[in-house]
Amino acid sequence: xxxxxxxxxxxxxxxxxxxxxxxxxxxxxxxxxxxxxxxxxxxxxxxxxxxxxxxxxxxxxxxxxxxxxxxxxxxxxxxxxxxxxxxxxxxxxxxxxxxxxxxxxxxxxxxxxxxxxxxxxxxxxxxxxxxxxxxxxxxxxxxxxxxxxxxxxxxxxxxxxxxxxxxxxxxxxxxxxxxxxxxxxxxxxxxxxxxxxxxxxxxxxxxxxxxxxxxxxxxxxxxxxxxxxxxxxxxxxxxxxxxxxxxxxxxxxxxxxxxxxxxxxxxxxxxxxxxxxxxxxxxxxxxxxxxxxxxxxxxxxxxxxxxxxxxxxxxxxxxxxxxxxxxxxxxxxxxxxxxxxxxxxxxxxxxxxxxxxxxxxxxxxxxxxxxxxxxxxxxxxxxxxxxxxxxxxxxxxxxxxxxxxxxxxxxxxxxxxxxxxxxxxxxxxxxxxxxxxxxxxxxxxxxxxxxxxxxxxxxxxxxxxxxxxxxxxxxxxxxxxxxxxxxxxxxxxxxxxxxxxxxxxxxxxxxxxxxxxxxxxxxxxxxxxxxxxxxxxxxxxxxxxxxxxxxxxxxxxxxxxxxxxxxxxxxxxxxxxxxxxxxxxxxxxxxxxxxxxxxxxxxxxxxxxxxxxxxxxxxxxxxxxxxxxxxxxxxxxxxxxxxxxxxxxxxxxxxxxxxx
Amino acid sequence: xxxxxxxxxxxxxxxxxxxxxxxxxxxxxxxxxxxxxxxxxxxxxxxxxxxxxxxxxxxxxxxxxxxxxxxxxx
Numbered sequence: 263x264x265x266x267x268x269x270x271x272x273x274x275x276x277x278x279x280x281x282x283x284x285x286x287x288x289x290x291x292x293x294x295x296x297x298x299x300x301x302x303x304x305x306x307x308x309x310x311x312x313x314x315x316x317x318x319x320x321x322x323x324x325x326x327x328x329x330x331x332x333x334x335x336x337x338x339x340x341x342x343x344x345x346x347x348x349x350x351x352x353x354x355x356x357x358x359x360x361x362x363x364x365x366x367x368x369x370x371x372x373x374x375x376x377x378x379x380x381x382x383x384x385x386x387x388x389x390x391x392x393x394x395x396x397x398x399x400x401x402x403x404x405x406x407x408x409x410x411x412x413x414x415x416x417x418x419x420x421x422x423x424x425x426x427x428x429x430x431x432x433x434x435x436x437x438x439x440x441x442x443x444x445x446x447x448x449x450x451x452x453x454x455x456x457x458x459x460x461x462x463x464x465x466x467x468x469x470x471x472x473x474x475x476x477x478x479x480x481x482x483x484x485x486x487x488x489x490x491x492x493x494x495x496x497x498x499x500x501x502x503x504x505x506x507x508x509x510x511x512x513x514x515x516x517x518x519x520x521x522x523x524x525x526x527x528x529x530x531x532x533x534x535x536x537x538x539x540x541x542x543x544x545x546x547x548x549x550x551x552x553x554x555x556x557x558x559x560x561x562x563x564x565x566x567x568x569x570x571x572x573x574x575x576x577x578x579x580x581x582x583x584x585x586x587x588x589x590x591x592x593x594x595x596x597x598x599x600x601x602x603x604x605x606x607x608x609x610x611x612x613x614x615x616x617x618x619x620x621x622x623x624x625x626x627x628x629x630x631x632x633x634x635x636x637x638x639x640x641x642x643x644x645x646x647x648x649x650x651x652x653x654x655x656x657x658x659x660x661x662x663x664x665x666x667x668x669x670x671x672x673x674x675x676x677x678x679x680x681x682x683x684x685x686x687x688x689x690x691x692x693x694x695x696x697x698x699x700x701x702x703x704x705x706x707x708x709x710x711x712x713x714x715x716x717x718x719x720x721x722x723x724x725x726x727x728x729x730x731x732x733x734x735x736x737x738x739x740x741x742x743x744x745x746x747x748x749x750x751x752x753x754x755x756x757x758x759x760x761x762x763x764x765x766x767x768x769x770x771x772x773x774x775x776x777x778x779x780x781x782x783x784x785x786x787x788x789x790x791x792x793x794x795x796x797x798x799x800x801x802x803x804x805x806x807x808x809x810x811x812x813x814x815x816x817x818x819x820x821x822x823x824x825x826x827x828x829x830x831x832x833x834x835x836x837x838x839x840x841x842x843x844x845x846x847x848x849x850x851x852x853x854x855x856x857x858x859x860x861x862x863x864x865x866x867x868x869x870x871x872x873x874x875x876x877x878x879x880x881x882x883x884x885x886x887x888x889x890x891x892x893x894x895x896x897x898x899x900x901x902x903x904x905x906x907x908x909x910x911x912x913x914x915x916x917x918x919x920x921x922x
Numbered sequence: 923x924x925x926x927x928x929x930x931x932x933x934x935x936x937x938x939x940x941x942x943x944x945x946x947x948x949x950x951x952x953x954x955x956x957x958x959x960x961x962x963x964x965x966x967x968x969x970x971x972x973x974x975x976x977x978x979x980x981x982x983x984x985x986x987x988x989x990x991x992x993x994x995x996x
Contacts, residue, residue, distance in 0.1 A: 353944040371945050377956020378946035412960075416945050709973070862941040863972060869944055893943030 354885025381419025434482025538623030566590030753822025765819020859888025
């Protein structure tokens with residue numbers, strides 16, 4: 263069967279399945295609804311909401327939830343199922359927030375925006391699946407005579423998890439604006455532009471260099487985070503794919519949107535750390551700048567170094583932690599002849615994590631991933647796209663960092679000194695590379711290339727098989743001595759639409775690792791077979807209900823692009839297939855899985871992501887970008903309602919016009 | 923003969939609708955008009971449609987260009 267026929271057959275099957283599961287009533291409630299009351303009352307000032315109120319569940323980004331009845335005994339195909347399938351007017355490129363019984367989820371490329379160029383934030387009742395409020399915006403960005411522009415990846419809406427606290431919803435968008443909405447009404451309280459100067463909000467930066475000649479604009483990918491006393495809001499804005507742009511960390515007043523301090527992550531001078539509020543001359547149009555800011559004249563020693571992942575915050579140390587991307591320009595041009603020159607160490611605050619004083623923005627520490635942590639010496643465009651995770655290990659506060667080069671790092675939270683690390687991509691048992699892992703074909707246009715280790719090691723290339731997501735932490739079992747130590751769960755693999763690497767090498771690479779976080783070697787905790795390379799024993803099985811071989815090592819190219827989430831003794835992981843899985847924390851047994859949809863057709867596989875999940879009480883929520891009429895889907899999972907069929911999809915197309 | 927969206931462009935793009943809905947609706951006049959330059963760059967540069975679809979023919983690309991130059995007739 264040729265590819266087109268196969269697709270046609272699959273489409274037909276999808277249509278038939280959709281017809282069988284025609285929309286049902288929209289009011290199905292989970293069995294355990296009594297334990298998950300919904301309320302529209304916002305938390306009082308200073309009260310930290312429970313559940314998934316911000317990116318990865320809290321400012322430390324551990325991604326662990328314990329106030330839930332979900333566990334390995336009730337997350338199974340019988341007791342746990344789809345409650346609602348929602349189409350919300352476009353693809354979902356972010357993990358939702360869930361607070362007080364309501365889901366807050368952003369849309370990228372909202373269909374009802376002008377020309378499909380804009381975004382939306384929906385507020386959805388988690389118990390009914392009803393969209394109760396929608397805030398939308400058109401891109402409509404003509405500031406500085408630059409017409410609308412997408413982000414570097416073709417998106418125009420938003421791609422971060424909202425922060426929902428103190429009666430407000432905070433989020434950043436691909437138009438470079440930071441929004442603060444009323445939690446009840448989704449009416450804007452304030453909007454601060456972080457791309458173009460916004461002097462009403464004490465924001466003097468205009469960061470648009472290169473956009474007029476085709477480079478992507480500065481955008482906000484990072485999810486906002488707030489200080490413990492509620493007086494400061496942290497977010498980053500930049501674009502690492504534009505060699506002319508600067509990258510900044512902003513600290514704002516959550517009540518007014520006014521900027522308190524700004525830190526430029528492009529190191530100005532060798533041997534001297536940048537000071538907060540010293541701004542590059544080319545990024546400030548209003549001279550002299552507002553009081554409190556000063557100007558650095560000249561060119562920084564390095565561009566790029568953009569903050570992609572959510573900023574982490576630690577109250578005890580009064581620090582924020584910002585992971586950084588690669589430098590610009592990339593050095594691959596230097597590799598046109600002669601032996602491979604490793605990208606690392608790279609200049610400035612690139613490819614690592616930067617720690618700043620949360621009060622003042624003063625520099626505190628920086629860590630850059632070491633060259634020896636690359637899977638191949640020829641890896642470039644290393645990037646740290648994940649968010650730092652702050653946790654305790656043996657009584658010490660540490661920062662966990664993961665990297666596109668496949669590295670997993672444990673750092674001292676004060677000094678950012680490296681305590682231990684390991685490479686997460688597999689090797690053969692004799693410690694040699696696996697040819698099909700992190701391939702670098704000499705012919706960049708080759709489809710499904712098959713190259714040997716020599717070719718990959720001598721051809722500079724991006725590692726598409728490393729880690730693009732944030733680690734989830736299981737704190738260890740409560741028994742004494744604990745039978746399960748603290749564990750770290752990390753999704754493996756990145757984009758699946760490149761010629762060279764349409765996903766991870768599924769024969770050798772698990773789409774999620776489970777590490778014994780307390781062990782010196784950070785070894786795999788789940789039982790493994792005796793193969794070469796060794797694989798998790800329990801992470802796949804043949805589904806008794808339909809005969810499908812499901813789980814890890816079963817689907818070509820399937821990546822754990824998104825960040826895992828842990829609830830009690832269950833870890834959820836979503837993938838590019840586009841699917842979501844639940845595994846038992848203690849041994850990796852596949853407990854449950856669901857397909858959210860199909861990938862679109864792409865260069866050699868296709869676009870398709872499930873980003874999430876978010877966990878609140880007994881509910882699990884995941885959004886995705888999938889093939890189909892809407893381009894996206896949101897699923898709400900929970901305990902199977904008694905005597906009613908699972909999967910009641912109240913397709914709820916958006917109806918409100920753009921308002922902003 | 924003037925090129926129109928409903929008669930010429932929408933039928934041309936209809937087969938790709940499902941794949942492109944993550945970005946925009948190729949069968950929606952307003953979406954295609956608003957993003958015409960981007961779309962033209964993609965089809966003219968050979969990036970779109972992606973495999974396994976065959977590239978658009980030169981005549982089809984010229985048809986889209988003509989639709990743009992004639993003022994995006996509905």
